[in-house]
Amino acid sequence: MPGITPEELSLLIEQTYKVEREFNELKASYIHLQGTVEEIVEFLPNAIWILDKNGEIFLQNSQAKSLNALFGLLELKNDNYEVQFNSKSYLIKNSSYKEKLLLSATDITEQKRKENLATMGQMAAHLSHEIRNPIGSISLLSSTLKKRVIPENIPIVEEIQKSVYKIERIVKATLMFSKGVHANKTPFKWSELQDALVTAIGYYGYTKDITFIFPQQKFILNADRDLLEMLFSNFLTNAIDAIELDEEEEGTIEIVYETDEKFHKFYIYDSGIMIEDKKELFEAFKSTKVKGNGLGLVLSRQIAEAHGGSVELLDEKRKGFEIKLAL
Numbered sequence: 001m002p003g004i005t006p007e008e009l010s011l012l013i014e015q016t017y018k019v020e021r022e023f024n025e026l027k028a029s030y031i032h033l034q035g036t037v038e039e040i041v042e043f044l045p046n047a048i049w050i051l052d053k054n055g056e057i058f059l060q061n062s063q064a065k066s067l068n069a070l071f072g073l074l075e076l077k078n079d080n081y082e083v084q085f086n087s088k089s090y091l092i093k094n095s096s097y098k099e100k101l102l103l104s105a106t107d108i109t110e111q112k113r114k115e116n117l118a119t120m121g122q123m124a125a126h127l128s129h130e131i132r133n134p135i136g137s138i139s140l141l142s143s144t145l146k147k148r149v150i151p152e153n154i155p156i157v158e159e160i161q162k163s164v165y166k167i168e169r170i171v172k173a174t175l176m177f178s179k180g181v182h183a184n185k186t187p188f189k190w191s192e193l194q195d196a197l198v199t200a201i202g203y204y205g206y207t208k209d210i211t212f213i214f215p216q217q218k219f220i221l222n223a224d225r226d227l228l229e230m231l232f233s234n235f236l237t238n239a240i241d242a243i244e245l246d247e248e249e250e251g252t253i254e255i256v257y258e259t260d261e262k263f264h265k266f267y268i269y270d271s272g273i274m275i276e277d278k279k280e281l282f283e284a285f286k287s288t289k290v291k292g293n294g295l296g297l298v299l300s301r302q303i304a305e306a307h308g309g310s311v312e313l314l315d316e317k318r319k320g321f322e323i324k325l326a327l
């Protein structure tokens with residue numbers, strides 16, 4: 001075998017270094033590309049799993065890692081289907097490229113909630129329209145009947161009127177929820193609204209000895225009186241229900257009034273039972289009460305917002321709510 005000349009050795013060494021440089025550049029390029037892919041996958045708003053031909057996880061983002069238990073429920077052959085997991089809804093999609101399989105899980109819980117709310121709102125509005133006319137007839141006839149019955153039967157008619165009043169409140173709230181809240185503001189005295197609330201409380205009915213404490217200040221509200229009557233009556237009836245469920249035979253409901261440069265502020269307190277599930281307080285069609293329809297607090301917040309204000313739950317030091325209405 002002939003020997004290698006110095007020139008050939010030098011050329012071989014140079015070629016070796018060149019191949020090594022190209023290899024290092026290619027390796028660096030691959031690492032950069034892999035890092036870019038990982039960053040893109042991590043940036044995506046949904047959970048991503050990339051599987052190899054053996055079904056093993058080749059790459060996943062942090063959202064996928066947090067849903068590791070969900071991954072065990074996924075079907076690799078189905079395309080575009082929904083999965084329920086930990087009280088949430090996920091849309092699952094998959095696609096394949098060469099020997100890799102891409103799985104994605106998108107949280108569609110809020111979207112499903114809105115769709116369900118829209119459907120429930122339409123159904124409730126339709127039923128409310130159907131109920132409205134017969135309820136109006138019953139209300140009118142009961143008023144006429146009360147004037148004609150013997151005194152011993154008047155309490156029976158009054159119970160009918162109270163039941164009709166409760167149904168009317170539900171119908172009115174449902175229709176308002178389906179149409180949206182719009183405030184027609186005019187000035188009126190707080191005392192006028194307070195008198196209406198006292199009447200509404202009498203129609204609602206309760207069995208325990210409840211003391212009501214209303215603000216003693218005299219002030220003017222520039223607001224939609226009918227809407228505010230609904231707002232405050234919602235809180236008062238909720239407070240009555242909380243006291244009715246309490247072990248004590250008596251209770252207290254108090255409305256405290258304050259004002260500053262921007263807002264009328266009302267604080268509503270009651271001595272009844274504590275609120276159990278605070279997360280669902282302002283969720284439509286979900287009620288923390290056995291006999292609630294799940295619209296009272298939702299509409300109350302919307303009414304306050306229509307008046308440039310807000311409704312907030314107070315801390316547990318003194319159970320109650322804060323209602324703000326713009327001056």
